[in-house]
Amino acid sequence: MAMSFMEGNEAVAWGAFDAGCRFFAGYPITPATTIYNTMLRLLPPAGGICLQGEDEIASIGFCLGASMAGLKVMTATSGPGISLYSEQISFAIGGEIPIVIVDVQRLGPSTGSATRGADGDIQFLRWGNSGGLPVIVLAPSDVRDCYMLTREAFNLSETYRCPVFVASNKEIGMTRESIDVETVPSSRPLKRTASPDPDRFQPFAVRDDRTVPDFLPIGGPRVVRQTSSTHGTDGYITTDPGEISRILDRMTRKVAGAVGNFSLHEVDAQDDAGILIITYGITARAARVALDDLRTAGERVSLLVLKTLWPVPGRLIRKTAENIERVIVAEMNNGQYVREIERLLPQHTIDFVGRMDGTLISPEDIRETV
Amino acid sequence: MAASLLDTTRPPVFCQGCAHDKVTRTLDEAFSRLGLEGHQIVIVSDIGCSGLFDTFFHTHAMHGLHGRALTYATGLKMACPDLHVVVTMGDGGQGIGGAHFLAACRRNVDLTLLVLNNFNFGMTGGQFSATTPPEASIGSGFLNRLERPLDICQVASAAGAPYVSRCSTYSKDLSREFERAMTFRGFSVVDVWGVCPGRYTRNNRLTPAMIDDALARLEPTPGPVAENQRREYGEYYREEARRQDALPRPTTIDKEVAPPQNLRQDIIVMGSAGQRIITAGEILCMAGMTAGLQATQKNEYNITVLRGPSISEMILSPTAIGYTGTQRHSVVIAIADEGVARRSSVFESLEDTALVIRAEGVAIPECRAEVISVNFKGLGIRPPDWALAALGVLSTRNRAISPDMLIKALHYRFQEPVLSSALKIVQSARSAG
Numbered sequence A: 001m002a003m004s005f006m007e008g009n010e011a012v013a014w015g016a017f018d019a020g021c022r023f024f025a026g027y028p029i030t031p032a033t034t035i036y037n038t039m040l041r042l043l044p045p046a047g048g049i050c051l052q053g054e055d056e057i058a059s060i061g062f063c064l065g066a067s068m069a070g071l072k073v074m075t076a077t078s079g080p081g082i083s084l085y086s087e088q089i090s091f092a093i094g095g096e097i098p099i100v101i102v103d104v105q106r107l108g109p110s111t112g113s114a115t116r117g118a119d120g121d122i123q124f125l126r127w128g129n130s131g132g133l134p135v136i137v138l139a140p141s142d143v144r145d146c147y148m149l150t151r152e153a154f155n156l157s158e159t160y161r162c163p164v165f166v167a168s169n170k171e172i173g174m175t176r177e178s179i180d181v182e183t184v185p186s187s188r189p190l191k192r193t194a195s196p197d198p199d200r201f202q203p204f205a206v207r208d209d210r211t212v213p214d215f216l217p218i219g220g221p222r223v224v225r226q227t228s229s230t231h232g233t234d235g236y237i238t239t240d241p242g243e244i245s246r247i248l249d250r251m252t253r254k255v256a257g258a259v260g261n262f263s264l265h266e267v268d269a270q271d272d273a274g275i276l277i278i279t280y281g282i283t284a285r286a287a288r289v290a291l292d293d294l295r296t297a298g299e300r301v302s303l304l305v306l307k308t309l310w311p312v313p314g315r316l317i318r319k320t321a322e323n324i325e326r327v328i329v330a331e332m333n334n335g336q337y338v339r340e341i342e343r344l345l346p347q348h349t350i351d352f353v354g355r356m357d358g359t360l361i362s363p364e365d366i367r368e369t370v
Numbered sequence B: 001m002a003a004s005l006l007d008t009t010r011p012p013v014f015c016q017g018c019a020h021d022k023v024t025r026t027l028d029e030a031f032s033r034l035g036l037e038g039h040q041i042v043i044v045s046d047i048g049c050s051g052l053f054d055t056f057f058h059t060h061a062m063h064g065l066h067g068r069a070l071t072y073a074t075g076l077k078m079a080c081p082d083l084h085v086v087v088t089m090g091d092g093g094q095g096i097g098g099a100h101f102l103a104a105c106r107r108n109v110d111l112t113l114l115v116l117n118n119f120n121f122g123m124t125g126g127q128f129s130a131t132t133p134p135e136a137s138i139g140s141g142f143l144n145r146l147e148r149p150l151d152i153c154q155v156a157s158a159a160g161a162p163y164v165s166r167c168s169t170y171s172k173d174l175s176r177e178f179e180r181a182m183t184f185r186g187f188s189v190v191d192v193w194g195v196c197p198g199r200y201t202r203n204n205r206l207t208p209a210m211i212d213d214a215l216a217r218l219e220p221t222p223g224p225v226a227e228n229q230r231r232e233y234g235e236y237y238r239e240e241a242r243r244q245d246a247l248p249r250p251t252t253i254d255k256e257v258a259p260p261q262n263l264r265q266d267i268i269v270m271g272s273a274g275q276r277i278i279t280a281g282e283i284l285c286m287a288g289m290t291a292g293l294q295a296t297q298k299n300e301y302n303i304t305v306l307r308g309p310s311i312s313e314m315i316l317s318p319t320a321i322g323y324t325g326t327q328r329h330s331v332v333i334a335i336a337d338e339g340v341a342r343r344s345s346v347f348e349s350l351e352d353t354a355l356v357i358r359a360e361g362v363a364i365p366e367c368r369a370e371v372i373s374v375n376f377k378g379l380g381i382r383p384p385d386w387a388l389a390a391l392g393v394l395s396t397r398n399r400a401i402s403p404d405m406l407i408k409a410l411h412y413r414f415q416e417p418v419l420s421s422a423l424k425i426v427q428s429a430r431s432a433g
C-alpha cells in the first residue's frame, strides 16, 4: 500500500484536477491559500488556467465567465471571501452556471481567526444568496473526503448546473494525513449535457420531464445568452408571473428534489441503540473515537456522519433516527445544523455539543454529553 | 461588410433621444464593417440602461451583476481567446467596479470596454455617479457637490491601459473608433460621452455641441497609449504556461521497514515560527509511513509569519486515526519558550514512559517524563534546524522512529543540496543523543 502525505487543501486540488477542472481563480486567504497554490502548479502546465483576481468578487466572476465558455471551474476561499462571493453565488444559481466553491472555514465572525478552525458558515452557505434557492453543500471530514467529495462536487455541479460547495475547515484543509489516493473510490467525471438540437436551442429550456436545461457554451457556433435577470426559457427578461414561477419552481425542484440521489453519508449503526450521534466535518473524527469508547463502556450508540449537508437529506436522517430516542448533534459552531435536526425530528430528545473557540470538539466532549 | 447583428424583433427601449440608442446602432455598424458574425462576439453588459445592450444583438451575451462585467469578460476571454469580447458599462458600473477597472487596465486582457458615460444613474433616478460634475443638479441632493468627478481616461492611462480614448456619442467617427478599439490587441477603454434625457438633462443643460466643447478642452486621447504598449495578457499567459513543468503526482511512500514500537505515538513539537516546525513534523510523519504507519499532522500557529509560537501535533498509528488532536503524548519536543507557554498544560499529564527532548535554555514545567536536554547551540546547529535535529535525537533513542526511518524520510522529503545538509544535522544530533 503506497501512501501519500498531504493536506486536505492539496487533496481538494488533486480531486478537482482529476475531475477535469481546468479553470481556477482565487484570492489569497488563510486557510484556503494552498488550494490556489496547488492549482497554480497543476493547471497551467496542463493547458488550464489559474488566475489570481483583484479580489474575491473578481475571482468568482472569472470562474463564471469561464464556466459559461464550457470549462469546469473552481474557486476557494474562507469566511470573509464567501461573504464577498454572495452576489455572484446568486448569479450562479439563477443563471444555472456550474461552479465548485470551496470554503475552508475559519473561526468567525468577520475576519475572525485566520488560523483557527470552525464550521461556522454552514447556514450561511445555504442561505447566503439573494432569492434563497437551494444549493448543494458537501462536508469532508478528512483528507480522503477532500479528494473524493471535490470530485463528487464537480459531478453534481455539472449534472444539476448549480453551485456546489465543499465545506472544509482549517482543521482538515491544513492538516496533513497519510492517504492512498489511488484507492479512493471515485465516480467517473461527468459533464453538463450538450444540447442535441442547437438550431432550436433555448438556454433555459428543459427537454421532456427533465429539470436541468441543456448547455451550449458562449463562444460556440450557436449564439448563447446568459443573464442574471429574471428570465424566460429564451434568456430574455420576463415579467410573466406564470413563466417566472415555472422557471423558479424548476430551479428549486432540480436541487431540492434530487437530494435522494446524492445523500452522501457514513452510518455506523448498532442494534437497539438508544442514542444516535449526528455530526459532519472534522467533528466526525472525534465522534468515531467517542463511539468506540462508549461502546467499549457498554453504551449502545449509533453514529451518522453527514457528507451531504444541503439540501438536507431528510429521509436519510429520519430513517437513521427511527426507533432511537435521543439524538446528539455535534458541530464546531454554536448551533447551526442542529436546527435542521430539530425540525426533522420533533419527537426526539435532541442534545447539542458545540464549540466555537478555535479548538476541536474532543471525543471527551461528546462522551460527556452522552 | 457583414449583415447587421441587430435583433429587429427586439428594438432598443431607451428613452427618446437617449445616447445609448445611437451607440447601439453605431456598434452594429462597427460589427458589420469588421465582417463579424454573431457567434464571434460576446457582449458582456453591466447594470443600468447600458446593461440592456446585450438584448438588442444576435451575439453571445452575458449579463451579470453591477460593476462585475469585466470579471466575466476576463474569464470568457481567457477561455475563448478567439472571441471578440465587448463590455458595455455605464459611469455607474465604472464607479462600483473600480477595482476591476484598475485591474483590467493593469492586466491587459484583450477586451473592449465601452463606458457609456452620461454622468448619472439613469435607471435608478438620476443619482450622482463617479463622473457627475459637482455643479450638476441631480437626484442625490447636494452630495455630488462634495466629490470630485473621476477622469476615466486619466485613470485608465495611469493604471496601464494600452488603449484609451474619449469621444462623443455624436461624433461622426464613432463607428471607426469602435472598430479601432475592437481591433486593438489588448485592453481598450472608450469613454463615450452622451446625454440622458430621461434623467440628467431634465435638470441640466447638456447638448452634443456642449459635449464637443468640453472634449475639446481636455487633453486629446489618441487611442494607443505609447508608454503602456505591451504583450496581451492571454497570449503572454499561454506562453509562460507552456514553460511550466507539470506537477508530479504526490510522492508515494511504501512500507519498507518495521517501526520500533507498533503502538500509537502522540508527538508534539513546541517551537516558534521560523524553526521549521511544520517541515520537521512532516518528516516525522513520512518516517512513520516508511514503517507502514498511518500519520496525521495538525499545526497551530499565529497569523504572523516569522513570530509567535508554532506547534505541530503528530500521530503515528498502526490503525486508522480518528481525532487529530494529540492526547496521551509519548514524545514532547520543546525547542522554544513561546511554544512551551502555549501548551504548558501538556506537561502536567505526561506519564513516566513519555520522553521530552528539550533544547538547553528552554524552560519547561515539572513533569514525570524522562527529559533529555540537548545543547543544540554547542553542536553548531542553528535554531531553524533544532526541530529537525531533535528528530535525530529521537531516532537515536528508537522512540517512534528509527534512524533508518528518519533517513528514508529525509530522502523522500529533500533533494540535494538540502538533503546533504539535513543528513548532516541529523547525524550530529544523533551523536549527542
Ligand code: SF4
Pocket (backbone or CB within 6 Å): B013, B014, B015, B017, B018, B019, B020, B049, B118, B122, B123, B195, B196, B197, B198, B199, B200
Ligand atoms: S434613463 Fe437616461 S440612460 Fe436610461 S434610457 Fe433613459 S435617457 Fe437613456
